[in-house]
Amino acid sequence: MTYWSATDPVLTIDSDGTGTLTATLSGYGTSMDDMSEWDAISGRTVTMATLTDVELTEDGLTVTPDYLGVTVTGVSQTTTGTSWGAFPQEFVDFQQLTGQTSYWYSSGGGADAKKPATALTVGWDVEEETTPPTTEPTEQDKGDVDVEVVVPDTTEPEPEPALTLSVSGTANLGTASVLPQGFSASGELPQVTVSDTREGSQWSVNGYVSDFTSSTGGTIAARSLGWQPKVISGDAQVGARVQAHAPGLAAPATLASGSEGEATLGSTLTLHALASTTAGAYNAQLTLTALG
Incomplete structure (x- = not known):
């Protein structure tokens, strides 16, 4: 029952097969002790996932973000059992502000087995490089350029029923x-x-x-x-x-x-x-x- 969002995600893959997924996170913070208080959380760039052994193909990639065996500080983490671990430290620190941090690391509760990250899939189409023309353009040559622009919708969205x-x-x-x-x-x-x-x-x-x-x-x-x-x-x-x-x-x-x-x-x-x-x-x- 807290609210946060991620915008402008950026996926970076290095040549050694490691990578990170970052985004701008913002939202509202509250606590189970007093849910009448809602504190705005300003946007900040946060590492949401770290990746290892990434294999790129012509169609994209599929990899499970690091969780199992990852330790974090500043929380009471359980490090026993087959499913213990955590999301990145920056992401857990951000969730401290929303009030839902224990959902993102092994806290010793009955739902710990459901917390490990699932597969991240990214797809793309690779186009073959075309050979530029070898003939010099003449004065009669011309080209048409399509110009497009998107005007954003600035109307306020209808609030969700609550x-x-x-x-x-x-x-x-x-x-x-x-x-x-x-x-x-x-x-x-x-x-x-x-x-x-x-x-x-x-x-x-x-x-x-x-x-x-x-x-x-x-x-x-x-x-x-x-x-x-x-x-x-x-x-x-x-x-x-x-x-x-x-x-x-x-x-x-x-x-x-x-x-x-x-x-x-x-x-x-x-x-x-x-x-x-x-x-x-x-x-x-x-x-x-x-x-x-």
Whole structure:
């Protein structure tokens, strides 16, 4: 679920049968921890494949890029088994920026056997050299030259149908109130916008929270936070209320669900902390995921 592209590929083959495939790579970077952030990656020339034992024929070439037994640095690479290896270091470093680097080297996961490079095939037609005319042109000789030009299409392409989620800010519960049974605080979830341009689609937004921690060493359990979802605008079905401690947002709960279109969602957040909670400023991460 990240996006990158390669343009202007250049294949170079040396006389000793070694070669490289380079291209200009660019795209967007994100992470599985926070997919609401998208950072643009500027174009840069990157080696996508290195080649050995290349044999050229009249029709082209077919060679499997180097992968097996190739080591890279800056990542936790597994170097055991029959399929361990990696794509070139420059390419793995670029994928660090997109957030999908582990797909391009042996990371010890169950999909390692599917990662080695497959064959690269390049074809061409070789034309025989023609013999230039030996007669001198006369004043009556003339030649016609066809002139061609391509005008590029500058219209913006239609965006691909997609399900996207964005959050307008952060949630601040303020200073907790002191109650006989502990502490209580409440606040509003920043507006959550869901856009679904897929035809006939269905979606839901789920959320859960981590434990609250503070610099003083205190901890508030994730189940201490609850919410009351609401639909601010758009056609969507609101999720059920989740009360603090019963069971709280330690486990994923539905904020709202809907279908094709756009909806803006919100929620009132309520926190109930134990009376024994250590004083201090606490922080937690509320993770929202759009599924569909």
